[in-house]
Amino acid sequence: MTEARPGLSRRRMLGFSGASLVVGAAAGAGLDRVAFADEDKGGAGRAVPFLGPHQAGIATPVQDRLHFAAFDVTTGDRERLVRMLKEWTQAAAAMTAGRPVGDGAVGGVAVAPPDDTGEALGLPPSRLTLTIGFGPSLFEKDGEDRFGIKARRPPALVDLPHFPGDALEPARSGGDIAVQACADDPQVAVHAIRNLARIGFGVVAVRWSQLGFGKTSSTTPGAQTPRNLFGFKDGTENIAETDDELLGRHVWAGKGDGSDWMAGGSYMVARRIRMHIETWDRTSLREQEDIFGRDKGEGAPVGARKERDAPVLAKMKPDAHVRLAHPDSNGGARILRRGYSFTDGSDGLGRLEAGLFFIAFQRDPRTGFIRVQSSLATDALNEYIQHVGSGVFACPPGVQKGGFWGDTLFA
């Protein structure tokens, strides 16, 4: 890809000491690792490397906030689309390293809008990750092969079937391209999506988007498990970022999976799930615990004492969520969950417009999400939730030095 324009770090622009920032040799090119000094190591402010065999934001320890956006491509011009993906890559590399886009928000020519919108000036990288995925409609829309990639659609990138109870809104579903922005600071995540949308003007338009707070999953089993809006620990049984064996078996697409360009990538399923908070809040504690098959305080499976005790599925009600979602009930199927809670005010009837923005990564949605969601048809939880938005996206492997988002697809 073309080299990124040199930019100043947000810290440096505001006069922070250069000593607190250790920048890799090629940092001027904007695509190499940036490591922060001790104060930031392991902390919420540091940078997550952008380059690598896999995209960041999948196995990466889950950040506190989400801004997800699905875009429609508004041009039929393949070259323009590829050019934009290159520009997006430069911008993503800069923003995840804590630098502004292009020549920055200030100090450029006064007669033109600045390259960067500016609201992240002075903020640390905040572990920002940007993860891109390509939806089925990018490969073929209304029977048209707009970008000459129809034959490269991976067999695993299937359209999700209709599931019982689905009430999907077209305005919150689908999309040609999706970007998942995760960060420990909501302003950093929002800034990232806003700047990508701005760069993409004339090539893409935002179709739908979702803000999320309060992660409802963890890829770091040693850390405290977060709670969802029903008050239960969520993410106890998830694939850990360090578990290369499970990641290789269930999350990363392989060379022999039928689509060479996806090797090292993963498939993202996103579902906007409305949660009927007021109904739940009138439900007895015993029933709530029966519905999940775990207790509310500790998160222990039925009949056990501790959160991480092995679940005995036969002790749970036949329609308990954990019993139905467990790999033993699904031929060994596992997915990496990375969801967030959301609240969007109230719905006009005095009810909280709230829920779970469910995100799962897997090697193949047919044997991952579709398999598990089909089992959940009889889930006792269904009385309290409704799926209202949906998307499935092929997330290519990570960008290598000199590469760009989607280079394996558009090569």
Ligand SMILES: C=CC1=C(C)c2cc3[nH]c(cc4nc(cc5[nH]c(cc1n2)c(C)c5CCC(=O)O)C(CCC(=O)O)=C4C)c(C)c3C=C
């Ligand atoms: C199709 C996949 C899943 C959907 C959709 C889903 C929705 C959903 N889940 C909760 C709350 C909890 N889920 C828990 C466990 C759990 N859920 C899924 C899958 C889906 N959940 C899996 C694979 C598992 C793990 C099962 C196991 O191996 O034990 C739990 C228990 C704690 C945990 O392990 O995370 C809770 C709580 C809600 C509220 C929800 C929709 C709004």
Ligand SMILES: [Fe+2]
């Ligand atoms: Fe669940």
